[in-house]
Amino acid sequence: MSRTDHSEERAADAAVQPVVELSNVDFGYTTTPVVEDISLRIDSGEYVAVVGPNGSGKSTLMKLMLGLLRPDTGETRLFGEASHAFDDGSRIGYVAQHASASKEMPITVREVxxxxxxxxxxFGRLSDADHRIVDDALETVGMASFANRRVTKLSGGQRQRAFIARALAGEADLLVLDEPTVGVDAESVDAFYDLLESLNEDGITILLIEHDLGAVTDHARRIVCLNREVYFDGPTDEFVESDALARAFGTAATFVGGT
Structure with a gap:
């Protein structure tokens, strides 16, 4: 099945329910809250970046969204189902923090x-159709010529493309990336964000946690600024003009680059 057919098959669901929904969510690893009173909704086709200082709860928020953690209070939902009970892993492509720096996968890009x-x-044998989907994913991310190279021999940016291709091969509707450009050189970062923008234009919902504020304000269409609670949630251009960054970081923070 092509991505177009796959997307059309799920279009009816996307029209009536959000991809991600959090309602009055609180969570703490101890008695101290890590995130507090979080309510937000991400609809199909959005490109959302979550920003905030170190320790602000960004990665915890992402884990709550994906059902990897359960909130102390409130509710989290994925594609209309309780996040902790959601079991259609093919709909979510997750690229973890520091995945680009991994040196422990002595397998080829195609195998990934x-x-x-x-x-x-x-874990059965892939059909001819499955192999075509894998080939298409490699072509989409510009990694077809690296298909037989071991992942350990790739640059950081190339590894990230391989992991995104894995998500595309799974025909994911939601691509979640946790600080994906850590350890990636500046030139590769630009190409990486161009790829994300292209994927988003093809209909994939993007949820990004990123430390590079200039990059996210250049590319993401919506910003959620977090420091335990949400300080801003809205269009990127409005975020740049607001004081949310300074309030969330507790300093006279400014943008370097960006829109």
Missing amino acids: VKMGRFPHVG
Whole structure:
């Protein structure tokens, strides 16, 4: 099935329910809250960046969204279902923090991308159609010529493209990336964000946690600024003009680059 057919199949669901929804969410690893009274909604096709200082709860918020953590109070939902009970892993492509720096995967790029088909076919033999989907994913991220190279021999930016290709091979509707440009050189960062923008234009919902404020304000269409609570949630240009960054960081923070 092509991505177009796949997207059309799920279009009816997307029209009536958000991809991610949090309602009055509180969570703490101890008695001290890490995130507090968070309510937000991400609809199909959005490109959302979550920003905030170190220790602000960004990664915790993402884990709550994905059902990896359960809130102390409130509710989190994925594609209309309780996040902790959601079990259609093929709909979510997750690229973890520091994935680009991994040196512990002595397998080829093609083998990484083929993993994206496992939620659909298990660990059985891939069909010709599955192999075509893998090839298409490699082409989309510009990694076809690296298909037989070991992941350990790739640059940081190339590794991230391989992991995104794995998500595409799984036909994910939501791509979640946790600080994906850590350890990636500046030139590769620009190309990486161009790729994300292209994927978003093709209909994939992007949820990004990023420390590079200039990059997210250049590319993301919506910003959620967090420091335990939400200080801003809205269009990127309005965020740049607001004082939310300074309030969330507790300093006279300014943008370097950006819109």
